[in-house]
Amino acid sequence: MAYDVARIRSLFPSLESGWAHFDGPGGTQTPRAVGDAVASVLTGPLSNRGTIGESEERAEAAVHRFRLAMADLLDAHPRGIVHGRSATQLTYDFSRHLSREWGPGDEVVVTRLDHDANVRPWVQAAEHTGATVRWVDFDPDTAELSTDAAAAALSDRTRVVAVTGASNLLGTKPDVAGIAAAAHDAGALVFVDGVHLTAHELPAMGALGADFYVCSPYKFLGPHCGVLAARPELLERILPDKLLPATNVVPERFEFGTLPYELLAGVTAAVDVLAGLDPDAAEAAESRRERLTASYAALHEHEARLLDRLEEGLAALPGASIRSRAARRTPTLLATFDGRVAADLTRSLAEGKVLAPSGNFYALEASRHLGLGDAGGLRMGLAPYTDDADVDRLLEGLAWALR
Structure with a gap:
């Protein structure tokens, strides 16, 4: 079966708050089963x-x-x-x-x-x-x-x-x-x-x-x-x-x-929960490691598709510079915007219940080496529960904030 993000989102009570979370690199939301x-x-x-x-x-x-x-x-x-x-x-x-x-x-x-x-x-x-x-x-x-x-x-x-x-x-x-x-x-x-x-x-x-x-x-x-x-x-x-x-x-x-x-x-x-992201594979697998392998493959495909959408949308925004350019990388993007303070963009996004934090995130040496000092940039990370609507809300919120 295809990656069923709606089913996966239903596992997370916190998503009922209406927030779109792009703060996964700092800590994901928690499934009901874990609580x-x-x-x-x-x-x-x-x-x-x-x-x-x-x-x-x-x-x-x-x-x-x-x-x-x-x-x-x-x-x-x-x-x-x-x-x-x-x-x-x-x-x-x-x-x-x-x-x-x-x-x-x-x-x-x-x-x-x-x-x-x-x-x-x-x-x-x-x-x-x-x-x-x-x-x-x-x-x-x-x-x-x-x-x-x-x-x-x-x-x-x-x-x-x-x-x-x-x-x-x-x-x-x-x-x-x-x-x-x-x-x-x-x-x-x-x-x-x-x-x-x-x-x-x-x-x-x-x-x-x-x-x-x-x-x-x-x-x-x-x-x-x-x-x-x-x-x-x-x-x-x-x-x-x-x-x-x-x-x-x-x-x-x-x-x-x-x-x-x-x-x-x-x-x-x-x-x-991670091992059950792909239920069909879970039924066929003989071990939890096999279930994890199949589920991570499905997760990777889901996140890669959303990452492509997000990168394409960010590239169309005025003054955007995507700093995450490595050939092999996770679905996590650091971006800066000409003449704009990343922390201001974070606050603007939050007005629309979109959480995309800004800073150096304790990667201090990396932020300084990029020439961003201690301020860093706007970080957007995908998670198993991120869907297309979340990405749309992030891009729309950034477009509004940059006007």
């Missing part, structure tokens, strides 16, 4: 994890199902799935864990395309240990990050290469697999920020060459938290500070304190 899953775990019998009684068993099941769901989504091992408060927190945690072995002469590679959450933790870890930071620039005209440029920054002293799977500001999808191959040849680990990528492309850690992969479920229909995936044997080699009575088992050794079981259930529900 129900959170409420069910939180209000049902619930205790700390264990095997005695229903309340302990429900907590244990929430953790187990969460790890299985995220492993299916990321093509990872369940024992390599770590929960965190946010992707930023997890990146800071692991920058500290890994940099314990760094010293003067060691190097870390970061890119100007990345969200600051995959830049500053590594820069600050290098400052604390005396290691050197190597920067990789992207082409501001094409928004492309060259694999050759990344490879040129490597040496036999490179310890970590931190790179985005997709830019949250521009949508650019660099050749992570190519960069990872070069990094591994140099003996370095690869830390991939998959926060923006996961919302639009089904990740496969092995194919990407990622040693570590972080993402944020609230960017793909889930609750506010973060997830890190890595090979269990790699996690076994990392010894974080922890409380003495706390378990040393992987991945629990990296999860400090009691887990939010209700949020874990919400993440599982979000993955299941």
Whole structure:
């Protein structure tokens, strides 16, 4: 069957508000099934994890199902799935864990395309240990990050290469697999920020060459938290500070304190919603990963069609400059308009219940490298529930604001 966006929109109670949401890169709307899953775990019998009684068993099941769901989504091992408060927190945690072995002469590679959450933790870890930071620039005209440029920054002293799977500001999808191959040849680990990528492309850690992969479920229909995936044997080699009575088992050794079981259930529900975007494929598939593969293919086709409409409409507006020009990119556009302040356009659109935020969205290095300073531009992101009427309202609102 064709992508049934009307059916998908019916899953989201918040859309009844009448707003057209283009703020998905900052966080999507939440399906009713996710809210129900959170409420069910939180209000049902619930205790700390264990095997005695229903309340302990429900907590244990929430953790187990969460790890299985995220492993299916990321093509990872369940024992390599770590929960965190946010992707930023997890990146800071692991920058500290890994940099314990760094010293003067060691190097870390970061890119100007990345969200600051995959830049500053590594820069600050290098400052604390005396290691050197190597920067990789992207082409501001094409928004492309060259694999050759990344490879040129490597040496036999490179310890970590931190790179985005997709830019949250521009949508650019660099050749992570190519960069990872070069990094591994140099003996370095690869830390991939998959926060923006996961919302639009089904990740496969092995194919990407990622040693570590972080993402944020609230960017793909889930609750506010973060997830890190890595090979269990790699996690076994990392010894974080922890409380003495706390378990040393992987991945629990990296999860400090009691887990939010209700949020874990919400993440599982979000993955299941994603796996059901194409119901026909869901019936034919033998595994959740197969259902996810089919659903993401349908989502990609839907978003690509809308992106073409949006780009064509933006190109016809006076003074418009689309900054998102990479050959491989997500359905996320950054645009500026001659003589107009992006924040003013955001406020004008909001008068018609269209939400398209403006700013640098914590991709500070990228915004500055584009010559946009800290102000950034107007960002428009598509999501599974975006339809043609939303796109029409955005373009009409911008045309009115630019008159």
